[in-house]
Amino acid sequence: MISDFILVSLKSLTARKTRVVLTLFSVAVGVATILALVAQTAGISQSIQETLEKMGPETIFVFSSRLTPSDIEAVKRIPGVRDAEPMITLITNVYVGGEKLQQQIVLGVTPKGLEMFLSDIKLLDGTLFPDTKAPLALVGYNIGYDHLRERQKVYAGQPIFMEVGSGGDVRLVRLTVSGVMDRYGALAFLRPDDIIFIPLRSAQDILGSATYNRIIVKAVSVDQVDSVVESISNMFGENAMPVSAQQIGEAFQTVVRQLSFLMAGIAGISLVVASLGILNTMLITVLERTREIGTYKALGYKNRHVLLMILVEGTLIGLMGGLVGVGMGVAGSLAIPKIIARRAAERASAFEAPAPIGYTPVLDPQIILLALGVAVLVSMLSSLYPAWRAARMDPVRALRYE
Amino acid sequence: MAGDVVELRDVWKVYRVGKRSYPALRGLSLTVEEGEFVAIVGPSGSGKSTLLNLIGALDRPSRGSVLINGVDISRLSDNQMAELRNRVIGFVFQSFNLISHLTALENVMVPMIPAGIPRSERKKRARRLLERFLPPEIADKKPLELSGGEQQRVAIARALANDPRIILADEPTGNLDSRSAERVIEVFRELHGEGRTIIMVTHNLEITRYCDRIVRIQDGRIAGHDVRGGWRAG
Numbered sequence: 001m002i003s004d005f006i007l008v009s010l011k012s013l014t015a016r017k018t019r020v021v022l023t024l025f026s027v028a029v030g031v032a033t034i035l036a037l038v039a040q041t042a043g044i045s046q047s048i049q050e051t052l053e054k055m056g057p058e059t060i061f062v063f064s065s066r067l068t069p070s071d072i073e074a075v076k077r078i079p080g081v082r083d084a085e086p087m088i089t090l091i092t093n094v095y096v097g098g099e100k101l102q103q104q105i106v107l108g109v110t111p112k113g114l115e116m117f118l119s120d121i122k123l124l125d126g127t128l129f130p131d132t133k134a135p136l137a138l139v140g141y142n143i144g145y146d147h148l149r150e151r152q153k154v155y156a157g158q159p160i161f162m163e164v165g166s167g168g169d170v171r172l173v174r175l176t177v178s179g180v181m182d183r184y185g186a187l188a189f190l191r192p193d194d195i196i197f198i199p200l201r202s203a204q205d206i207l208g209s210a211t212y213n214r215i216i217v218k219a220v221s222v223d224q225v226d227s228v229v230e231s232i233s234n235m236f237g238e239n240a241m242p243v244s245a246q247q248i249g250e251a252f253q254t255v256v257r258q259l260s261f262l263m264a265g266i267a268g269i270s271l272v273v274a275s276l277g278i279l280n281t282m283l284i285t286v287l288e289r290t291r292e293i294g295t296y297k298a299l300g301y302k303n304r305h306v307l308l309m310i311l312v313e314g315t316l317i318g319l320m321g322g323l324v325g326v327g328m329g330v331a332g333s334l335a336i337p338k339i340i341a342r343r344a345a346e347r348a349s350a351f352e353a354p355a356p357i358g359y360t361p362v363l364d365p366q367i368i369l370l371a372l373g374v375a376v377l378v379s380m381l382s383s384l385y386p387a388w389r390a391a392r393m394d395p396v397r398a399l400r401y402e
Numbered sequence: 403m404a405g406d407v408v409e410l411r412d413v414w415k416v417y418r419v420g421k422r423s424y425p426a427l428r429g430l431s432l433t434v435e436e437g438e439f440v441a442i443v444g445p446s447g448s449g450k451s452t453l454l455n456l457i458g459a460l461d462r463p464s465r466g467s468v469l470i471n472g473v474d475i476s477r478l479s480d481n482q483m484a485e486l487r488n489r490v491i492g493f494v495f496q497s498f499n500l501i502s503h504l505t506a507l508e509n510v511m512v513p514m515i516p517a518g519i520p521r522s523e524r525k526k527r528a529r530r531l532l533e534r535f536l537p538p539e540i541a542d543k544k545p546l547e548l549s550g551g552e553q554q555r556v557a558i559a560r561a562l563a564n565d566p567r568i569i570l571a572d573e574p575t576g577n578l579d580s581r582s583a584e585r586v587i588e589v590f591r592e593l594h595g596e597g598r599t600i601i602m603v604t605h606n607l608e609i610t611r612y613c614d615r616i617v618r619i620q621d622g623r624i625a626g627h628d629v630r631g632g633w634r635a636g
């Protein structure tokens with residue numbers, strides 16, 4: 001019998017297309033918002049987790065302005081430290097094949113440091129560089145590969161030019177590409193795909209400096225990380241800041257968590273709006289169809305039959321809106337990271353600045369079902385009152401209604 | 403008593419309008435026998451529709467009793483009244499009251515859903531009922547695509563959906579031109595011929611010619627009966 005009421009309700013919904021579609025859309029937007037937000041936060045969280053695992057949770061970075069070889073030796077001797085390698089970061093404009101990369105991150109590393117940083121490197125072209133003074137460069141995937149045309153655009157042996165110096169004293173340094181890295185993957189807060197790596201000694205040579213500004217440290221095990229961070233902190237005081245990969249991850253996770261509260265609020269509001277929309281639509285429907293409801297009652301429909309009819313109508317709006325919303329939510333979820341990436345493309349940076357987080361949104365079927373369920377539940381609850389009003393209408397009065 | 407399907411004893415219906423109360427029916431008594439065709443006439447506001455609503459179990463009297471097939475409707479629950487309306491009584495309204503977004507066929511099927519008639523059976527039955535009074539091609543038309551006379555005949559088919567023994571009609575020809583009215587009157591005569599009890603509020607003199615009895619109402623009371631031309635005082 002319920003299936004009969006569903007059929008009748010469907011017919012009356014199609015008779016009021018415009019209003020139904022508008023209400024349906026408000027539900028769809030609510031569901032899509034929830035889905036997209038959950039997918040993003042879950043995706044970011046997951047990406048942070050993966051980065052930690054890929055790089056190794058026992059990794060520690062030391063940020064400083066001036067580090068000497070003896071500082072590195074001192075760090076290596078700290079109990080709990082397995083290894084330490086110096087690095088040099090600089091941010092400058094780089095010219096690659098006629099293209100100007102503004103604020104490009106150039107990382108000076110030893111082959112061993114690179115291995116500690118990325119552990120598993122695949123190349124599209126060329127080779128890694130040795131420990132050398134020669135001006136070589138290993139370019140990240142996003143620099144070496146043309147995504148639009150889907151082909152490699154930087155090749156081994158090609159020269160690139162890097163701006164060095166500041167103010168009126170800017171000169172161009174020529175580097176030769178030794179290799180082009182293959183896609184490393186979506187790393188949350190480090191973006192090796194966007195970095196240009198050069199040999200550490202070459203970086204020192206270009207800058208005319210004997211110091212470093214980074215150390216990558218590996219602790220013997222994860223539980224040694226905290227004590228190593230503390231020792232480094234004690235050793236350098238104000239002059240250096242050790243940060244473990246885990247701390248970076250946690251900081252990001254905290255932000256994500258706070259964001260997800262905000263997003264839950266937004267999702268909640270959009271659901272409230274949707275449910276008010278259904279309430280409004282169904283109240284108008286009930287009022288407009290007073291005579292019709294009187295007729296149903298005169299023909300022998302019981303109060304609960306009328307209740308069911310209106311309830312089914314409202315719930316169907318919720319269900320259809322939910323389905324449309326899932327479609328919109330899935331499409332939106334997949335588009336959002338691409339939009340973020342595109343907008344932040346010029347400002348991409350690895351350690352410095354607010355790094356845009358690379359991630360893949362997570363669309364859990366359970367979350368989709370949950371969002372759909374919430375849409376149905378909310379619409380059912382919002383049509384409960386209109387349905388109740390319809391059910392308790394006095395048939396004689398309803399039939400006299402103009 | 404055995405032959406009486408409808409019996410009203412000293413029925414009052416008092417409407418409350420704000421703080422004042424208005425008695426639309428004032429101690430009205432009436433019996434209608436099985437198979438009778440009764441016309442109810444009277445001036446506007448005399449209480450004809452109020453009376454019909456009570457007989458149709460759409461409303462309860464303020465005082466007195468309304469018996470349908472010997473059952474006092476005042477003692478029935480809302481649900482039992484709905485069942486009575488669904489199975490025992492068929493309503494025909496002046497303004498047709500067809501469900502506008504349903505086709506003629508679907509309209510006729512409407513009362514069959516709460517009666518629990520299986521879907522396949524519903525369609526067959528509805529089609530048969532429609533084709534009694536209308537050409538088959540109107541079955542899939544919506545009410546607005548039909549003439550007034552056709553709509554009213556669809557409404558009559560709908561009233562017959564669960565084969566009720568009592569048909570109540572409130573000015574069924576009130577919104578029709580005389581030609582359409584004639585066809586509708588024809589249908590009612592046919593139903594009368596099948597032995598159904600018909601109680602109809604009407605101003606149509608044509609109809610009153612075919613009635614077994616005319617009941618005159620004035621100020622919420624019976625002013626007199628007119629049996630096949632012979633006048634009998636109330």
Ligand SMILES: Nc1ncnc2c1ncn2[C@@H]1O[C@H](COP(=O)(O)OP(=O)(O)OP(=O)(O)O)[C@@H](O)[C@H]1O
Binds near residue numbers: 397426445
């Ligand atoms: N729900 C109501 N509330 C208040 N007064 C009502 C209500 N229904 C009917 N009345 C009053 O009761 C009286 C009888 O109404 P009813 O509809 O029975 O008259 P009627 O004989 O059918 O008139 P008409 O020929 O105009 O249809 C009228 O004066 C009407 O105003």
Ligand SMILES: [Mg+2]
Binds near residue numbers: 452
């Ligand atoms: Mg009336």
